Amino acid sequence: MKHWFTLLSLLLLMPLAHAGFDEGIEYRELASPQPVDGKGIEVRELFWYGCPHCYHLESELDKWLEKKPADVDFVRMPAVLGPSWELLGRAYYAAQMLGVLDRIHQPLFDRLHKDKKPIRTVDELRAFFVEQGVPAEDFDKTYGSFAVITRTNRGKQVRELYGVSGVPTLIVNGKYVVTARMAGGNDKMLEVVDYLVAKERKAAAKDAVPAAAKQAAQ
Missing domain, CATH: 3.40.30.10 (Glutaredoxin)
Known part of the structure; x- marks a missing residue:
């Protein structure tokens, strides 16, 4: 117990990681x-x-x-x-629920900004997911799911x-x-x-x- 109090005291005395932010x-x-x-x-x-x-x-x-x-x-x-932000917002949560964020997150950023290939429709987004190895039927089922829509609405x-x-x-x-x-x-x-x-x-x-x-x- 004494050691635990000593550790807490040291934490309280430690300076903040960076000074000068207001x-x-x-x-x-x-x-x-x-x-x-x-x-x-x-x-x-x-x-x-x-x-x-x-x-x-x-x-x-x-x-x-x-x-x-x-x-x-x-x-x-x-x-x-x-309204135009919802398509790509739902893309994130669909990928998360499908367990393929590692295949979608950075490649989607690269597609839009490095390759300069916009995605403006659900059909284009579905095609992108398919390119990353996600079956079209899995995308459709998840993209339109109540869970994905609910999470996106919070955004x-x-x-x-x-x-x-x-x-x-x-x-x-x-x-x-x-x-x-x-x-x-x-x-x-x-x-x-x-x-x-x-x-x-x-x-x-x-x-x-x-x-x-x-x-x-x-």
């Missing part, structure tokens, strides 16, 4: 924090496959994910900021949930919003995210001290 400048705090899915510190990416800035962020995200701390949960969420609420009007946007633990414009670029976004993750970790450790003390006294 609320209202490099990030903003939500007036109404949103619930997160897991028990870790959540980093949620709001993106759209048709967005070139999201495409360019992928390489930075891949490097960040390679060294992501174990207590951080990374979640992707397609934003649907207009239509990002304006109300997070006050977001563009992508890519990163949400830290349902509380903090980070955009490339605020942070000063895609690479800086992840520096701000690391700072906010450390901030949340420190707050959690601080909250754990009185709870542990109360438990020890019982």
Whole structure:
């Protein structure tokens, strides 16, 4: 127990991972924090496959994910900021439910931005999935499923949930919003995210001290 308290004390005394990031400048705090899915510190990416800035962020995200701390949960969420965004938003969830995200996610980005081949219809999207080895009937069944439509509809609420009007946007633990414009670029976004993750970790450790003390006294 003594060792556990010592560890918590050290966590509280640790400086934040990066200094100099201010609320209202490099990030903003939500007036109404949103619930997160897991028990870790959540980093949620709001993106759209048709967005070139999201495409360019992928390489930075891949490097960040390679060294992501174990207590951080990374979640992707397609934003649907207009009717034309729904097709590709549903593409993500269809691939997720089919268990083929590894075959669809980056290739779809590459198809749209590297190869400059747009996908504007369900028929074109189905053909792309088939090219990646997904049977057409599996695509049709999943793309039109209640589960995919329900998840995609949540992407239509990002304006109300997070006050977001563009992508890519990163949400830290349902509380903090980070955009490339605020942070000063895609690479800086992840520096701000690391700072906010450390901030949340420190707050959690601080909250754990009185709870542990109360438990020890019982």
